[in-house]
Amino acid sequence: MKSPIVVSEADSGAKSLKGLRTRYIFVLAVVGVLALSSYLLLGITLQQQDTAAAEINLAGRQRMLSQRLELLQVRFREAKSSEVGTKSLLEMTRIVDLMEKTHIGLTRGDEQIGLSAPRSQALKKMYFGPDLFVDRDVRNFIEVMRLFIQAAGSGAGTTNSALGVSPTSSVELLSNLDKIVWQSQKENEEKVAQIQFLRHLTVIVTLGVLLFSGLLIFRPMVGRIHRNVAELIAAEERFRSITLSSRMAMIIGEGEEGRIAGWNPAAEEMFGYTSNEILGHKITKLIPERLRKAHKNGYEKAWQIGAIAEGVQVHQLKGLHKDGNEFPIELSLGSWEKSGKVYFSGIVTDISERLKSQVMTDRLGRIVENATNEFFLFDAKTLKFVFANSGGLKNLGYTTDEILKLGPADVVAGFDASEFGTFSAPLRTGEKDVILLSEKMIKADGSVYSADVTLQYMQNEMPPLYLVVVNDVSERVALEQSLRRSQKLEAVGQLAGGIAHDFNNLLGIILGNLEMLSRKSELDERNQRRVETSLKATKRAADLTKQILGFSRLDPTHTEAVIVNDVIRGMQSLIEQSAGRSVTMEFELQEDLWHSELDQGDLEDAIVNLCVNAGHAMPNGGKLIIESRNVELAGDADGRRYDPAKEYVALSISDNGEGISREDQDKIFEPFYTTKEKGLGTGLGLAMVFGFVHRSKGEIQVYSELGLGTTFTIYLPRVQVQDVADGELTTNSTEDFSGTETVLIVDDEAELAEVGAEYLHAVGYEVLTANSAEEALLMVQQHTDIDLVFSDVVMPGGMNGFQLAANIFRTGPGVKVILTSGFAWEGDKAMQSSVQFVKYCIQGIVRKPYREADVLQRVRQSLDGRDLIAWTDQLDVGVPSLDEDHRLLAALINLANISVTRVEPDKKILAILSDLTSAVVYHFDREEIVMDVLNFAQRDAHVTAHKMLLSEMMKYVSKYEASNDVQDAQKIVEILNNWLLDHIGETRKIYPALAKGRNQDIRRSLEGLVG
Structure with missing residues (x-):
């Protein structure tokens, strides 16, 4: 790099010697004494110049080393392997040691490298104040770097973005080191000028001395001058070598136009131009075109007001690479005057990575600040908060000013400051990286919530801090407690339900026999009281059983x-x-x-x-x-x-x-x-x-x-309700519950079946009994005169009461079913869940242990229920799958009719209408598949009719939902009743012939349809 800053001391020395010889003859007699003093003064001055050159070199190297450390720090953070990271740390350690040794030499002297403490007052003020505090800044920089190396060696350096030198501190340090370099260079040039003056004076004195002493004085002095000039040239060459080898891009410009006169390899690498391509061009060639006008105006204005000459200026702007890509740079700009010309020098740094790091740091800060989790920092010595994010402030209910006056003892229940030191010792010793806790947090209003807490120790912070991350888990704790209670209740309920079932059967036998015994007229008063006392005890036992089952039910029996x-x-x-x-x-x-x-x-x-x-x-x-x-x-x-x-x-x-x-x-x-x-x-x-x-x-x-x-x-x-009505039926003691119909009682407890049979026999019913569901189903198929089945739900064998009801519904037209159960309601629900529309196959459930009145009332009401459609075998259409659908639709229509006639609550009527609509849609889907299997010619016409019927139904359902007018519900019942009877009448004429021998094909086709 050829620079105007380099002056040829060889040429200057030759000229000085020539003048010395010319004047030697004329002044030899008068300068003898002056020659000796000038010689000594020149020696001292030249020695000072040696030191000044070293100072310039070393001060420049300090700036290079600081930037090298920053680059190694970034390289370490981005290292993808431990090997790269270790090499970076070793190099950083070496550079820090070198930087520290150099700094000591520059500020306090070092005999090994020929340095003495700064003598210039300007440099002293720049090193030690009050102008600048470079000595303090460099020592702080070295200390921070050593802390980073130490933390990185332990693994914390990669995760703690707070370690290392901040961008602001780095910029300030580089700027101050530039000022040291420029000041040293300026003083060096001033000293060079003095040397040139003294050189002339020395030549004159030497010539005078030579007149009197001849070559005894002149020749040694000339030799000394040659040696000193050679040393200065060597110093200049060393400075040039440092400039050329520097990783910092250095540019030297000339004049107010800013034409480039110097260009080192680092600048070539940064901007892509060789020296031959860029020298002589204006500096604006390195700036994006859209910014050149503003740069030119600012540059000219700076020259006019002398801002560039005042000292080093640091600017951040955009640089332009030869390939057209823009990148952010930092420019440290200084100037000096030489031989009547003004020069400027610029040190350029690519700050792309620094800005990316700053963006990531800012983003991380925003993430922490806006996180819903609570983040706190508190002083390790005072145990007072120094930071709380918005999540922490919101959850605890404090403002920033309020929280900074508090500590963990104010917000953590049971926090003991005297024990915290012992508790957190594993973090400080490095035995643990983190401690996980479950704590109760105290809000500003005094309320408490559960939280998972993570505690970390940040020893590299000044002062050391504790980081606390709090996760509010009060909702999870409440849900877990509720779940545990529910699971415990369910487990106890399952156990109690099984016991209560058998216990209720026994109570039913006892209660039934006591009720029948109490009606015996031959009992005397004393025995009658005993029976009544036994009845009361039995009822209390039944209530206790009900209570045991009550806490285990997941759904209410009636809402x-x-x-x-x-x-x-x-x-x-x-x-x-x-x-x-x-x-x-x-x-x-x-x-x-x-x-x-x-x-x-x-x-x-x-x-x-x-x-x-x-x-x-x-x-x-x-x-x-x-x-x-x-x-x-x-x-x-x-x-x-x-x-x-x-x-x-x-x-x-x-x-x-x-x-x-x-x-x-x-x-x-x-x-x-x-x-x-x-x-x-x-x-x-x-x-x-x-x-x-x-x-x-x-x-x-x-x-x-x-x-x-x-x-x-x-x-x-x-x-939300529009109309609330009580749909429950009450017992009227004067109501007649007698009858002559045939009732089949099914219970695996024979004694309990006998009790029910005697209840019904006493009021005129014909009664049959069975002890299993399988036996009952066979009896229904054999006895066509059975009108109603009164069956237990839980029975041994492969069939429960709900399945029995469904099978009777399919095979026993017109037979009504009432179930009785002493089991937990969830047990009943589990057993009926696999039976489609099973709730419409039964007339109700009587809870065990039942009383005589319970049985008689429910049986009579079920038998008296008026059916719009009384199902008989005459309504079968010859396709068993469709016959099941038709039976279900008939049952639903009958139930809807009863509900509407009684004007039951709107919610109950709507539920029945909803199920009825679903059953109609389900039947239409199945029937259309059957038509496809049978190649039914009128299929399209039937599909159109299906759509019209559904449209008519939905119109009245919507009207009922809006008005709750029972007449709209009654209209739906009438429409479906008329349609079903007409539909069965038409299809009975067609399906038997088409379906003959095809029912197995029909069943296979319907297996994939889920209702």
């Missing part, structure tokens, strides 16, 4: 839309009795309370259980408050996941009794758990309450403090 206030008012006296006379009652019931869909009996049981418990908690009297209100809950309120509808009816029962400990609060809903004395509680009450709430798709919460009292709050989802 209806009710207003909780009406239930409470209807049982107010019972509530007061349950709580006890010493308890004062208060009712705070919100008017216009929403409806809830639930089993009213279950609700009453739950209220009684809670009131009984409240009374027990206040043995010396107290206050019991029952409150109802409409509430809207957020989807994650109180750490729970509520129904998206968000609208609930809240029922709270509060007492000011003894309270419940936190440990007991986690167990109170478990079956058979009780804190009462032996004999005072079964542990089933709250388990039953929990089961009821769970079945109602609600939530239950408990808040209690020892010595203050307890509040249970039940949240029941709101249900």
